[in-house]
Amino acid sequence: MDVADLPGVPDWLPDHLHDDGIEELYPPQAEAVEAGVTEGENLVASIPTASGKTLIAELAMLSSVARGGKALYIVPLRALASEKQADFEEFEQYGLDIGVSTGNYESEGGWLADKDIVVATSEKVDSLVRNDAPWIEDLTCVVTDEVHLVDDGERGPTLEVTLAKLRRLNPDLQTVALSATIGNAEALATWLDAGLVDSDWRPIDLQKGVHYGQALHLEDGSQQRLSVQNNEKQTAAIVRDTLEDDGSTLVFVNSRRNAEAAAGRLANTVRPHLTDEERGQLADIAEEIRDVSDTETSDDLADAVADGAAFHHAGLSRGHRELVEDAFRDRLVKVVCATPTLAAGVNTPSRRVVVRDWRRYDGSAGGMAPLSVLEVHQMMGRAGRPGLDPYGEAVLIASSHDEVDELFERYVWADPEPVRSKLAAEPALRTHILATVASGFARSREGLLEFLAQTLYASQTDDSGQLERVVDDVLTYLQRNDFLEIEGGELDATSLGHTVSRLYLDPMSAAEIVDGLRDWERGVSDSTSASGSPADTPAEPPADSGFTTASELAEDADGSDDTNADPDDISALGLYHLVSRTPDMYQLYLRSGDREEYEMELFEREDELLGPTPSEFEEGRFEDWLSALKTARLLEDWATEVDEATITERYGVGPGDIRGKVETAQWLLGAAESLASEVDLDAARAISEARIRVEHGVREELVDLAGVRGVGRKRARRLFQAGITDRAELRDADKSVVLAALRGRRKTAENVLENAGHRDPSMDGVEPAADVSVDLDDGADTDTDAEAAANEDQSSLGDF
DNA sequence: CTGTTTACGTTCTAGACAGCATGTC
């Protein structure tokens, strides 16, 4: 189909596409147009990655906007939100306004109501609906990217429920769903009352194959000699072979450690193939990588990149990831060893893809479980860069002759699994039922079931009994925890329930937080008489934690004599532990040796924790308690200015993991603050301080300084060392002292002074004061007892 | 005696959304 013949699109679009070199639509795109995407028709497109999904989305959204509407593009990842934003911003020249909204980023200027196209994550859209964003009703078109993720047990239900809500709010809403090729695209189409484009067509050829011995067996039956030399591993042989053809390789492995190890080894394979010019450019990138963070991970990555190899996983910080992705796209880095981050994330195509590991550890499966066909196909789909490579090749690695056949059967010739809704599970329904009632989508049990009948789950099951049972369980749970009230068959969210829904918390997290804070107030009053060995039975009365009702709490709050609880005495560690044991926080893994270490830690600091420690005989709960303690200790270290390198080593995490934990803690502590005032608990001040400390990664005395824009944990500490202890002092500080404290960086000093509100921030003619020491390592380690103790523990335990 | 290879036992395991109000080194 010629782009000039597109019905319903804005006048400028055909010319725009011509300028981009697009004359003809790809076959699946043409099918989509025939199915009416540009004329407001619903559509499900199940097609391979890189076969022109984005243009289908654009056709739908632009034509809808041209009719005076407003479009929403839903993505599963924040990183994809910014990628799509960049894509769509090229339409701004035609007067369209693009906006982005994710948890950590919101388009500046102009509220989203003024935007023509909004890009957001599914959770953010859900949150916007819960918070009654007025513009939601103006939507005329919603495009969902990667809908096959409704199959995901954790996040799929959100997508499913959110789509159902959007469609109920606006019955005329055009729904376009883009999916990877899946086994049951027609089921999605049925659910969404949509036309279907289901195609395997790709703009460039993809050859799948299996490597074994000295040969690469391809799916068309041909064989290609690909010999493994001396001690070389199969992967190295493939990388070398690709290199000889001047191509790059993406290698998928099943763990971070494997990714790092493989990158280190493959660096030796790549090194001899680099030109001097490449070596120079790579050295520069390696330096940039070292500048991102001063950790072992960072050093290892830099070493590999200097040789043209890299690894990529979620332990890397954002900066690392972007540097690696860009260098790979620029063809400087020749091989990237990655965990699935790269399969689902931003677009990083490659001549060849190697899927080295096809099994991955899965605790719930009791060992290594095979990857799904869909996941392997997603990885393989990264092979072949449109317009750059003549074809793509995706290779599985077999270690025996039998495995060759197995891999062909299992992955090369196999169809992807059908997508199945995971909605009828308690954790998912807990949060979505509360939200559905709180935002008025249902007012009764029957209304709820009627709403849920619009979901994919309902369209996929004949057994409505299962759903009803879980719904009833969840209603009971929500009622007992005072999130919902049921009166005369009418469902209503309590004030607490509304707050929880708006905060986007799992109700179970909210219950844990409220119980923990409440417990602390009770505990403080008790401990005036019984402060003693923390290892004895806890002083707190036994609270059946998950099921303490908030009405009980309310009684305690106004009824019993006000305790002399001093909420300021809640330790930061206690609060970090409280939010870390919540289902909204990913737990750190307990390694061997950790168990003893944190049992000891628990013994020493149990009285700082909020709520009773579970019995050691409750295996699961006790384990969770300990690993929450490990997470809490990490957060405490961060908020005590322990440096990144020490934290990554001490907890066996990467720099990106610290960021992730800190971000989550920040969010949950913010929510805890709201909850505390909601149920009239007096802890808000302590929570707020713990949150700000973890946000900036500073001790108490730096909280004020670190709040100044341009001042983080390091600069705040330096200023403090130089005798400037708060923002007010900074405002009137001796400029030479500030300059010295900031190590003579004039521009930085000027910025900082300006942001602090200094009358005359100019550093012209100012010389750094000679008597100001800026040696961080001596100064920052004014350890608290806890920190010092932790350090000792660390070394002594480590020696065993 | 010392450096290198081999054998065997132990260890450990992917990813990442969200409030609110503005900005790290």
Place this chain on the structure above:
DNA sequence: CTAGAACGTAAACAG
């Protein structure tokens, strides 16, 4: 119902 790569340490071995 289900694993396997990486690494540390000890043993074997070569020079």
